[in-house]
Amino acid sequence: MKGLLKxxxxxxxxxxxxxxxxVTLVFFLLRVLPGDPVQALTGGKAPPEVVRQLKEQLGLNxxxxxxxxxxFSDIFHGNLGNSIVTGESVKSELLERFPAxxxxxxxxxxxxxxxxxxxxxxxxxxxxxxFDFIAKLVAxxxxxxxxFFVGIVMQYIFGVKLGWFPISGRIDPLNEPDxxxxxxxxxxxxxxxxxxxxxxxxKHIVLPAFSLALVLFSVIYRITRGNMILQxxxxxxxxxxxxxxxxxxxxxxxxxxxxxxxxxxxxGLQFASLLxxxxxxxxxxxxxxxxxxLIDRIGYRDFPAIQGAILFYAVIVVFISIGIDIICAxxxxxxxxx
Amino acid sequence: xxxxxxxxxxxxxxxxxxxxxxxxxxLLTPYDPIAISNxxxxxxxxxxxxxxxxxxxxIFSRVLYGARISLLVSLLAVFIGVALGTFLGLxxxxxxxxxxxFIVLLMDAMYAFPGLLLAITFTAFLGQGIRNVAFAIAIAxxxxxxxxxxxxxxxxxxxxxxxxTKVFKVPLWKTxxxxxxxxxxxxxxxxxxxxxxxxxLTEAGLSYLGLGVPPPTPDWGADxxxxxxxxxxxxxxxxxxxxxAIFLAVLGFALIxxxxxxxxx
Numbered sequence: 001m002k003g004l005l006k007x008x009x010x011x012x013x014x015x016x017x018x019x020x021x022x023v024t025l026v027f028f029l030l031r032v033l034p035g036d037p038v039q040a041l042t043g044g045k046a047p048p049e050v051v052r053q054l055k056e057q058l059g060l061n062x063x064x065x066x067x068x069x070x071x072f073s074d075i076f077h078g079n080l081g082n083s084i085v086t087g088e089s090v091k092s093e094l095l096e097r098f099p100a101x102x103x104x105x106x107x108x109x110x111x112x113x114x115x116x117x118x119x120x121x122x123x124x125x126x127x128x129x130x131f132d133f134i135a136k137l138v139a140x141x142x143x144x145x146x147x148f149f150v151g152i153v154m155q156y157i158f159g160v161k162l163g164w165f166p167i168s169g170r171i172d173p174l175n176e177p178d179x180x181x182x183x184x185x186x187x188x189x190x191x192x193x194x195x196x197x198x199x200x201x202x203k204h205i206v207l208p209a210f211s212l213a214l215v216l217f218s219v220i221y222r223i224t225r226g227n228m229i230l231q232x233x234x235x236x237x238x239x240x241x242x243x244x245x246x247x248x249x250x251x252x253x254x255x256x257x258x259x260x261x262x263x264x265x266x267x268g269l270q271f272a273s274l275l276x277x278x279x280x281x282x283x284x285x286x287x288x289x290x291x292x293x294l295i296d297r298i299g300y301r302d303f304p305a306i307q308g309a310i311l312f313y314a315v316i317v318v319f320i321s322i323g324i325d326i327i328c329a330x331x332x333x334x335x336x337x338x
Numbered sequence: 339x340x341x342x343x344x345x346x347x348x349x350x351x352x353x354x355x356x357x358x359x360x361x362x363x364x365l366l367t368p369y370d371p372i373a374i375s376n377x378x379x380x381x382x383x384x385x386x387x388x389x390x391x392x393x394x395x396x397i398f399s400r401v402l403y404g405a406r407i408s409l410l411v412s413l414l415a416v417f418i419g420v421a422l423g424t425f426l427g428l429x430x431x432x433x434x435x436x437x438x439x440f441i442v443l444l445m446d447a448m449y450a451f452p453g454l455l456l457a458i459t460f461t462a463f464l465g466q467g468i469r470n471v472a473f474a475i476a477i478a479x480x481x482x483x484x485x486x487x488x489x490x491x492x493x494x495x496x497x498x499x500x501x502x503t504k505v506f507k508v509p510l511w512k513t514x515x516x517x518x519x520x521x522x523x524x525x526x527x528x529x530x531x532x533x534x535x536x537x538x539l540t541e542a543g544l545s546y547l548g549l550g551v552p553p554p555t556p557d558w559g560a561d562x563x564x565x566x567x568x569x570x571x572x573x574x575x576x577x578x579x580x581x582x583a584i585f586l587a588v589l590g591f592a593l594i595x596x597x598x599x600x601x602x603x
Contacts, residue, residue, distance in 0.1 A: 276452030
């Protein structure tokens with residue numbers, strides 16, 4: 001237990017360092033490099049008087065170290081500043097968009113984990129056969145396909161050609177949930193018994209979720225296959241078979257139970273890359289989440305919004321990876337932490 | 339010949355083709371990849387086998403020339419990543435103590451962050467030249483190579499044969515080369531191939547988001563992005579060919595990398 005606490009302590013420390021580095025980096029990159037927000041806002045044609053006024057208003061006239069300290073103290077007070085483009089609070093803009101990203105990520109993880117684990121187990125059972133080889137090639141190909149290319153191809157086939165699914169957005173504006181409960185449309189529409197809205201939201205999420213799931217699918221497949229191959233060669237599997245247990249029970253229950261921890265850890269670790277992939281997917285499908293927000297605001301050089309979004313991403317990554325560590329430790333007390 | 343070997347050969351074939359196209363691309367097409375013409379959106383035909391885009395540019399030529407940017411940026415990125423990672427790994431490993439702890443903490447922190455997001459952060463502010471994009475992509479690779487080199491240094495540091503090199507006044511670079519680099523080569527080879535594939539994907543992703551090498555340079559990711567604007571008009575060739583090019587390039591390196599990292603075990 002003591003080892004675990006120490007380990008979590010270290011993870012927390014490295015997380016704080018990560019957030020700190022990211023914020024500092026972004027802060028300085030933004031200010032040292034050419035192009036500034038006032039210029040972007042005014043198109044570089046405003047009279048100097050207006051420019052000075054705007055800079056003062058945004059705190060850009062202060063010495064750089066003062067801006068930096070001001071920024072950090074603001075963060076500690078939970079204040080990420082206001083967007084230069086919309087004038088809204090960045091925090092509320094981010095919180096408004098976060099559920100969209102979360103919903104997309106969750107649905108994708110479920111799809112990827114389901115498919116990857118089942119195919120991985122079936123592949124491991126048939127190690128070295130043609131089935132195994134083809135499954136592996138398919139998984140490698142999924143890994144190699146750019147996520148945005150899959151997205152565009154799906155849009156073209158299932159959206160434009162077949163007309164089965166909408167190619168952009170999260171829900172039809174007419175079906176938007178009357179009140180926001182969780183912010184996850186699939187859940188909110190069900191809770192408010194808005195079934196038409198639910199079907200609409202489901203149709204909207206199908207294409208982005210599948211294209212985002214592909215990459216994670218191949219990673220989960222590979223680790224499941226590898227771990228299951230190791231487990232299936234162990235003595236206890238032989239023993240279980242010798243006792244006459246059904247093959248399906250031996251594989252899916254006994255062996256899989258032991259292969260599960262590394263798979264679960266990996267799903268947790270890959271969540272970060274899933275968030276990265278979500279940036280692309282969101283942009284392909286105009287999905288109104290954090291990723292499209294970030295890219296959108298980079299275009300405007302909206303300092304506070306960009307800083308806020310990157311910080312927000314960093315915090316999500318931190319929470320998820322620590323959460324996964326703790327869960328792993330709880331379900332398997334045998335893990336040693338150094 | 340077993341299936342594994344076939345996998346390797348397919349990978350090598352694709353990568354060899356990629357290099358061939360990158361070097362001899364201009365000899366394979368009569369068109370200039372950035373020359374605008376009146377023949378906009380012509381579908382694939384004998385004169386334009388991949389069709390033309392919104393500005394009437396030959397897509398086949400753009401795909402061929404795109405291999406150059408893709409390879410150049412990703413090889414440069416991996417090189418920078420390896421160089422920085424090795425440098426930090428040697429420092430952390432040999433000095434140890436507080437310096438080691440600090441660098442490890444830094445690397446752990448970076449490792450947990452999504453690579454694409456790191457690259458986006460850098461390119462968004464560094465600007466879009468080839469060097470900047472390569473550097474932005476490289477950052478995400480540093481922790482991987484750092485770990486590899488540091489672990490190797492730690493495992494040999496206190497060995498008697500390394501002590502002996504000090505006695506015989508063998509230059510440090512020689513010691514490092516023989517006892518740190520040579521032993522990690524088998525592991526490194528697989529990781530390198532996978533890294534190059536990753537770098538190609540990241541480069542394409544950045545260009546897709548409008549953060550890569552600026553237009554009109556032929557670039558697969560950027561062409562895919564402009565191609566997407568015309569899916570409603572059914573101009574499928576505008577996005578299909580650049581996309582397939584990225585896919586094949588990444589697949590080639592992934593097949594080799596996967597083979598090398600499994601064979602080593």
